[in-house]
Amino acid sequence: MQRVLLLGAGRSAASLIHYLVKHASEHNWHISIGDYNPEVAKELVEESSQVRIFKFDVNSEEQRVDEVRAVDVVISLLPARFHIYVAEACLKMKKPMFTASYIADDMQALEGKIREAGLFFLMECGLDPGIDHMTAMQSIHSIQARGGQLFSFKSYAGGLLAPQSEDNPWRYKFTWNPRNVVLAGQGTAQFIRNGRYKYIPYHDLFTRLEPIQIPGYGDFEAYPNRDSLRYRKVYNLADIPTMLRGTMRRPGFSAAWHLLVKLGLTEDGYTLEGSEEMTYREFVNSFLAYDVQRTVEEKLCSYLGVTQEEEAFQKLVWIGLFENEPIGLPNATPAQVLQKRLEERWRFGQEDRDMIVMHHQFGYLLDGKPHCMEASLATVGQDPVHTGMSNTVGWPLAIAVKNYLLGKIQLTGLHRPVLPEIYEPIIKELVELGIELTEEEKPWVEPLPPGL
């Protein structure tokens, strides 16, 4: 019997847990699921001879070490800041570890120790990061194997709504962590295009959009993600002239979101005095100049350069920003106030289905000519538990764990799923589960980098 420990059984854990449980008998696995709130896990799966659910407190070093000691492999779906504690227990007890989260600096610092201990740690093996890495590397390796020379790679992803649930003007609801949605993009977007570095400060990020089509799913728009430059190293494309990663939304979302950013409503660095008694209308007014002659709507439109008829303005009306309704949140930051209002309006209902979209564009030179290959994915959630997000985060991770337990991965060290021996069997099984990118060759129509 092989023993699996899963730490963290939040919203995105359902598909992972069900995959593991489904394959437990076949492979003779025992699965221990620890969460600070074990009732949540019990709603997802019943305890049995193969499944144990227990209360887990990540702050207890003793419990961390005891639980890790007893198993063959450890999966962490805890909030990302806790991975480092799990990693330390895994190092101490010589166990492999799997997550769907970015490799943070503290984890990167353990790289040498992980390698010296002869352990296999796999991070960034969910959706984004995860499926993006795997499908990108598969295409990159395939282009290179044919003798192609990559000069451009752009990659976009988004957690959105299935078309049938796009029943509000934003065509958006919270399908994952609302706080992350409100704070998305803060910092400076950094990428490179045809050899020229490009930087976009947050306050203009949502005006610098690229249009994207996904066959069968229509139009999208994308804004650049924070640091695209570091992916040149991750994908072993150090000298590629164009590298950009972005986040996808439905057209029009960003123009309205930009108004919120420009007003300052997404700021999270200070608290608003008296926010508890303030109304949403007063909240908006506090970001506009004092002028008793004009309404809040008039001031906002002239300040932001929009009209009250415009769709972007109407989206703000729809979320209720101008209503004289108390916020009821003490000592709140602007971002917390905005999040509260949005949680009331962007509620993901029982009837709603989410949709994960991903789009890669590769530019490469083959036989002296530029080529374009696009690869697109759109996958809709099955139900409110097995969402597109839960499937695409949980399945790659579960498959990686399975392959490891079956002895199919003979690597040591700290890894992302960028090596064929890791990503090939995962992509193959994801295709069987219905998660597949559609490839399309197109003419290359954009300017070429200098020298090509």
Added chain:
Amino acid sequence: MQRVLLLGAGRSAASLIHYLVKHASEHNWHISIGDYNPEVAKELVEESSQVRIFKFDVNSEEQRVDEVRAVDVVISLLPARFHIYVAEACLKMKKPMFTASYIADDMQALEGKIREAGLFFLMECGLDPGIDHMTAMQSIHSIQARGGQLFSFKSYAGGLLAPQSEDNPWRYKFTWNPRNVVLAGQGTAQFIRNGRYKYIPYHDLFTRLEPIQIPGYGDFEAYPNRDSLRYRKVYNLADIPTMLRGTMRRPGFSAAWHLLVKLGLTEDGYTLEGSEEMTYREFVNSFLAYDVQRTVEEKLCSYLGVTQEEEAFQKLVWIGLFENEPIGLPNATPAQVLQKRLEERWRFGQEDRDMIVMHHQFGYLLDGKPHCMEASLATVGQDPVHTGMSNTVGWPLAIAVKNYLLGKIQLTGLHRPVLPEIYEPIIKELVELGIELTEEEKPWVEPLPPGL
């Protein structure tokens, strides 16, 4: 003999040192001046039986304690982050301490210990903070003594150029720490106007200006400073409906600076890959969208909504932002690149004179009627060493130290100069030194707060 220890002898220390030396014989003082670079202090003053200059390393706890032990009073003009180490030595050795810097959180946390030790610590006793506090409190106390009820207080200050040195399109040069000028205003401006909280994010700060006149010195503009709200407590005006503090510039400065902010050139949170080989033109281009059809100037103008004929744009041309000249600064942040370019163009020469401006506006109700009182200061530096900045920072601090040594201050605890027994004799002597605000009663013309 009374012994004074001055730690830090940088640019703004000249007037303080000369004041102390000038009065040393009269009061039988000995002055020890410690700096990491003692040569700088030796250029300002000669060593003598009354003056000792020594190399001081703030990182040496032993030296801190030894030097503090030997004196009666300690003045710190070190960079603000080091005050706390000096304060700890003063607490240990039971010595009073004086600075011209803001009371930081770590210093505030010592308040109880300072009081228990029966010591007098005076901070914020320079120009801004310093003269602003003193002159504001004098006017506030005077208005209240006449039965006036304050409903509005706005206060502005700036370190600018004397009119005869305003010989560039910005009417500005670096008269103090360039880095602080480049980063000025970052964060969110917070104030209150007629009972309504107002917040302005940094990315629009330089568009939200108030015009100001100083009789005899012409027109200025001001943008709000970071946190004006906390001054309600400092000035004991907890319920005042309007409280705003701002920074003064010559008209047109902010419109051009806003272009730099909007582009992202003042950001300091990340470094630019390859900044050493980049030219200033490429630097600017990296904040503009990729478009090989248009020049950098054309792209900037259309992105920022200005024309090439406008003064704001011409100010950017004047500082050389579009020149194909290498930056030559490795791993620089955008703010560091901008600072380097500005230091080449905004150099304060030997013939230049600086000018300190300050402007208070008080709104108050007296006999049922609204009144307005404005108080203005403009003071020009004597020479490149005894600048307006050095005089207005150093003299108040020196006078405070003198009054303390003469036994005229019988307070204990951590203080700002907001009590009459501290500020009255300082203001009196500043007037003798030519630093005096001119008061003017005017009709109140702005909207009154609700209920008045």
